[in-house]
Amino acid sequence: MKEKKKKHKSMLKWFIASIFLIFMVRAFFFSNYVVEGHSMNPTLEQGNFLMVNKMVYAFSKPERFDIVVFSHPEEKFNYVKRVIGLPGDQLEYIKDQLYVNGEPVLEPFIASDQLKVFGGNFTGDFSLEELTGKEKVPKGHVFVIGDNRLNSLDSRHFGYVSMEDIVGKVHVRYWPFDEINTTFK
Template identity: 50%
Template sequence: MFKRKKHINGMYEKPFWLRFSWSILQAVLIVAVFSFIVREFMFTNYIVYGQSMMPTIRDGERIIVNKIGYDFMEPERFDLIIFHADEESDYIKRIIGLPGDDLYYESDTLYVNGEPVEEEFLEESRTENGSEHFTDDFQLEDLTDEQTVPDGHVFVLGDNRQNSIDSRQIGYVPMEEIVGRANLAFWPPESIRFIR
């Protein structure tokens, strides 16, 4: 004796386990493709190591980086960006100088194209630091041999100015090395906040 196979519109019906497995595989593939697209082109997360951005971002915090449109948009002064510092390391720093800017620090004040610019995000750092001068005086030309930030590059500094490896040591950051803008700290949970 043998079982007859079921017919549906003249075709054999596939066994349940095969249909179920195919449905699971399709769902996994859709999730994997969606995750790849989101991570590659929209958002990604990073763990911050070090103290160069304290107190804005602390060592060990996890942050969300927005990649949407950053390839096509012009970066803005004071954006917090992630960029490829070398083949193995990504850094998070704040954009201080944009292409064409002539900038310098004098008496703990940032001057861009001859005009003083407020850095309100440094108030907490200055208070915690307690020293009279938080950012040492410098002129762009003394650090880079150029008077202005070149096209296609930005000049970046860490918020913890006295404990940061940034454009003062590594030079300008090419825009094509920028991964995206840091938007949100999400771990640890008690520190969830938008970052600016």
């Protein structure tokens, strides 16, 4: 009987320790985010639930086309957008073609039928210098744009995003269940 009680106490301790560990990992490494708005359509839609890895950029830097959640220093809520420009990049869009440092770069997440529907000027022509007065993305910053270019408040409007303001990288869309996804490129 004593041995059975010891076993139950031991299992209870392990259970409590496991729950504590799960909450700690959740608090420090991951965050949930609910998509609000249509700026990332069709990749992410309003009401999608996302899991954001908060620690990924503690050990690495954002990569082009990562989807990130960040807090805007002047706003009281978070945004979710796609990283288009990295520090040192010179960016330009001409006729819906992205050029990075003078070289054309494909954006596989923008479907060709989206471009056709909107008449070939889905993103709008611009250069960084025209928008921001700077020729290149500054050190410690990224340039972000929503996938729904015609309906996105992003770096074209509010400028660069400091890497310090990035909450984390979107790793999983877990709601709705039939649209679970871990690949967003």
